[in-house]
Amino acid sequence: MSLSPDSFAPIIGFGTRVRKSPFFDATRRYGAKAFTVYNHMYMPLWYEDPTADYWKLVNDVTLWDVSAQRQVEITGPDAAKFVQYLTPRRLTECAVGQCKYVLLTDENGGLINDPVLLKLGENHFWLSLADSDVLLWTKAIAAHTEMDVHITEPDVSPLQLQGPHAFDVMVTLVGDWPGNLGYFWFQEHDLDGIPLVISRTGWSGQRGFEIYLRDGSMGDLLWERIMEAGRAFGIAPAAPSQIERIEAGMLSYATDMTLENNPFEINLGKLCDLDMQADFMGKEALKRIKQEGVQQRLVGLEVGGGPMIEFNADHWRIMDGEEPVGVVTSSVYSPRLDKNLALGYVSVGCSDAGTELGMEAPWGLAPCTVSPLPFLKPNRKS
Amino acid sequence: MSLSPDSFAPIIGFGTRVRKSPFFDATRRYGAKAFTVYNHMYMPLWYEDPTADYWKLVNDVTLWDVSAQRQVEITGPDAAKFVQYLTPRRLTECAVGQCKYVLLTDENGGLINDPVLLKLGENHFWLSLADSDVLLWTKAIAAHTEMDVHITEPDVSPLQLQGPHAFDVMVTLVGDWPGNLGYFWFQEHDLDGIPLVISRTGWSGQRGFEIYLRDGSMGDLLWERIMEAGRAFGIAPAAPSQIERIEAGMLSYATDMTLENNPFEINLGKLCDLDMQADFMGKEALKRIKQEGVQQRLVGLEVGGGPMIEFNADHWRIMDGEEPVGVVTSSVYSPRLDKNLALGYVSVGCSDAGTELGMEAPWGLAPCTVSPLPFLKPNRKS
Numbered sequence: 001m002s003l004s005p006d007s008f009a010p011i012i013g014f015g016t017r018v019r020k021s022p023f024f025d026a027t028r029r030y031g032a033k034a035f036t037v038y039n040h041m042y043m044p045l046w047y048e049d050p051t052a053d054y055w056k057l058v059n060d061v062t063l064w065d066v067s068a069q070r071q072v073e074i075t076g077p078d079a080a081k082f083v084q085y086l087t088p089r090r091l092t093e094c095a096v097g098q099c100k101y102v103l104l105t106d107e108n109g110g111l112i113n114d115p116v117l118l119k120l121g122e123n124h125f126w127l128s129l130a131d132s133d134v135l136l137w138t139k140a141i142a143a144h145t146e147m148d149v150h151i152t153e154p155d156v157s158p159l160q161l162q163g164p165h166a167f168d169v170m171v172t173l174v175g176d177w178p179g180n181l182g183y184f185w186f187q188e189h190d191l192d193g194i195p196l197v198i199s200r201t202g203w204s205g206q207r208g209f210e211i212y213l214r215d216g217s218m219g220d221l222l223w224e225r226i227m228e229a230g231r232a233f234g235i236a237p238a239a240p241s242q243i244e245r246i247e248a249g250m251l252s253y254a255t256d257m258t259l260e261n262n263p264f265e266i267n268l269g270k271l272c273d274l275d276m277q278a279d280f281m282g283k284e285a286l287k288r289i290k291q292e293g294v295q296q297r298l299v300g301l302e303v304g305g306g307p308m309i310e311f312n313a314d315h316w317r318i319m320d321g322e323e324p325v326g327v328v329t330s331s332v333y334s335p336r337l338d339k340n341l342a343l344g345y346v347s348v349g350c351s352d353a354g355t356e357l358g359m360e361a362p363w364g365l366a367p368c369t370v371s372p373l374p375f376l377k378p379n380r381k382s
Numbered sequence: 383m384s385l386s387p388d389s390f391a392p393i394i395g396f397g398t399r400v401r402k403s404p405f406f407d408a409t410r411r412y413g414a415k416a417f418t419v420y421n422h423m424y425m426p427l428w429y430e431d432p433t434a435d436y437w438k439l440v441n442d443v444t445l446w447d448v449s450a451q452r453q454v455e456i457t458g459p460d461a462a463k464f465v466q467y468l469t470p471r472r473l474t475e476c477a478v479g480q481c482k483y484v485l486l487t488d489e490n491g492g493l494i495n496d497p498v499l500l501k502l503g504e505n506h507f508w509l510s511l512a513d514s515d516v517l518l519w520t521k522a523i524a525a526h527t528e529m530d531v532h533i534t535e536p537d538v539s540p541l542q543l544q545g546p547h548a549f550d551v552m553v554t555l556v557g558d559w560p561g562n563l564g565y566f567w568f569q570e571h572d573l574d575g576i577p578l579v580i581s582r583t584g585w586s587g588q589r590g591f592e593i594y595l596r597d598g599s600m601g602d603l604l605w606e607r608i609m610e611a612g613r614a615f616g617i618a619p620a621a622p623s624q625i626e627r628i629e630a631g632m633l634s635y636a637t638d639m640t641l642e643n644n645p646f647e648i649n650l651g652k653l654c655d656l657d658m659q660a661d662f663m664g665k666e667a668l669k670r671i672k673q674e675g676v677q678q679r680l681v682g683l684e685v686g687g688g689p690m691i692e693f694n695a696d697h698w699r700i701m702d703g704e705e706p707v708g709v710v711t712s713s714v715y716s717p718r719l720d721k722n723l724a725l726g727y728v729s730v731g732c733s734d735a736g737t738e739l740g741m742e743a744p745w746g747l748a749p750c751t752v753s754p755l756p757f758l759k760p761n762r763k764s
Binding site: 010012013014015018020032033035036037040045046107131132134135136137138139140141144145242252253255259281311312329 | 488
């Protein structure tokens with residue numbers, strides 16, 4: 001979002017077309033100042049301001065309403081086979097209780113979504129979604145294949161607890177066991193009657209957990225229980241931080257990748273097991289793309305000039321001299337690095353680290369240099 | 383959206399995840415004060431305020447940016463067969479140049495979307511969409527059936543020109559021919575190099591047109607051309623009016639109907655030709671639903687008490703004495719009728735016109751009476 005006062009002005013209209021999270025009232029009560037719509041649901045963007053919220057995330061601990069990460073639940077005798085059919089990532093090694101970051105691809109290898117998969121049982125899965133109607137995508141596939149599956153959007157609403165003190169808060173809330181929870185593993189938990197799934201995951205480079213509420217009527221109760229547990233550790237309400245996630249080189253679906261991109265363009269070919277025996281959407285297309293190679297690649301860019309006061313709300317062009325060679329998808333000023341950072345696509349010929357390019361910002365052409373990702377090494381160790 | 387000052391506060395964040403309409407800059411320039419997100423695109427909600435914009439719509443003429451009504455384009459040898467497969471409405475009589483309001487249903491008869499279909503050629507169609515990812519729905523079906531179709535989201539962005547003076551503005555803009563355009567027919571038009579499709583359709587009870595821009599780079603040019611043509615007729619920028627569309631009994635997908643509802647619950651069984659030979663999604667389920675009958679039905683409600691100062695941002699319960707019998711999906715104060723109006727679902731036993739019920743509003747229980755729809759007869763004659 002833009003940080004310029006001009007763009008601050010327009011308000012968001014609240015109505016019944018867009019869904020409210022079980023934590024919506026709490027986020028209003030705690031002073032959420034900006035919202036967006038994500039998976040047809042209102043989602044807070046920041047409270048104090050994006051930079052102040054960022055400092056709380058990297059220094060203390062923050063609680064985010066990310067209920068808009070809706071779940072698609074897949075059950076039935078063929079659920080495991082069906083889920084494998086949705087993604088090029090091999091899932092044979094995924095254990096019950098484990099999470100996997102997966103790419104969903106269409107018949108051309110285009111990116112449909114990049115959810116976190118939770119395996120709750122041998123034939124019981126959740127896809128914790130980015131912003132696209134995977135419910136419609138999967139229902140249409142299920143209705144036209146022989147696989148015997150049942151697909152729903154269950155009453156499951158995630159929160160994220162992220163920051164250096166996330167473990168302290170979680171142990172205060174539920175006891176010691178989260179200390180033994182491996183990265184990308186989860187456990188079911190009953191918090192005095194509040195049914196939860198708690199995973200050691202999150203959309204930040206910090207330590208953290210996702211807390212999946214399985215009863216939407218208990219949203220306010222859960223929110224306040226976590227705030228109470230976090231008080232001693234300086235917990236603050238916040239939201240996914242554009243600043244911190246770009247520092248950590250984490251991609252945002254629909255922002256940094258769309259249906260027009262494929263896994264190789266975003267440097268995630270390693271999540272595509274094209275030799276596996278199982279069939280999956282886009283298998284042949286991805287083999288062809290891998291063989292032919294891609295024309296553009298997502299890269300990190302360090303951008304010169306003074307601190308950027310706006311996030312880019314448009315796809316600024318990236319120039320190699322006079323020649324347009326790509327576009328910026330995300331950009332931000334990093335207070336910790338005291339540098340302007342960007343993510344974007346450039347033609348492969350310009351994608352090597354160290355390549356000097358230019359970014360067409362509204363305030364003029366800014367010099368930029370292709371940089372390895374992440375810009376800042378995540379620190380998720382407990 | 384709520385009209386209470388409290389809910390006015392939160393702003394909408396602008397970024398690159400949500401798309402911008404080709405008219406986005408124009409709508410900001412013309413003072414759009416509130417936005418929502420619809421089909422992953424920013425859409426203005428009002429300019430002066432919802433009531434002032436409404437009076438411009440019903441008295442004069444208004445221009446709306448509804449680019450968020452994205453198009454799904456279906457071409458290829460089996461396009462006609464494929465489109466028929468998506469909807470229970472018989473399309474054999476749909477001529478090239480004609481529009482049809484269609485319901486898209488899933489395998490259970492649930493509502494996927496309720497687009498306007500435009501038939502541009504024997505095997506060339508647009509679905510002008512409400513708010514759900516029909517692109518993913520249709521692509522998944524196409525990838526798993528034998529039908530030979532090509533599905534894309536083309537560079538097509540609609541405006542709506544609605545109000546008593548819509549014909550005057552259109553004739554000033556393009557000449558006399560729109561006067562001979564039948565309701566729900568369209569024609570292609572080149573406006574001094576701006577490629578358009580102009581249909582006599584729109585989401586209001588007023589006279590009007592939809593103007594489909596086929597080159598996103600010309601958004602600002604087209605917007606200003608229409609504003610210039612409308613100046614003499616008091617044109618104003620506006621947006622889909624919740625007040626006027628409820629008066630006209632027009633439904634909003636995701637607001638008044640969802641995947642959980644079927645065509646019979648919204649009283650549109652007449653758009654389901656269950657005897658047609660062609661197969662379509664949900665055919666067997668809809669036959670079963672029609673035979674068994676529905677448990678709830680969408681109705682109009684006249685609500686007592688003083689003028690409502692807010693639209694409902696929640697699904698207020700509808701009570702029959704102590705018994706909850708349904709929920710409100712939309713509600714508004716109608717300045718022309720000087721009545722509070724609502725749309726909602728009630729159990730069939732309570733759905734007859736004249737039935738006296740109660741609406742649980744935040745300010746207390748308001749008496750309401752089931753009323754025939756529309757509340758106000760549309761006036762779309764030229």
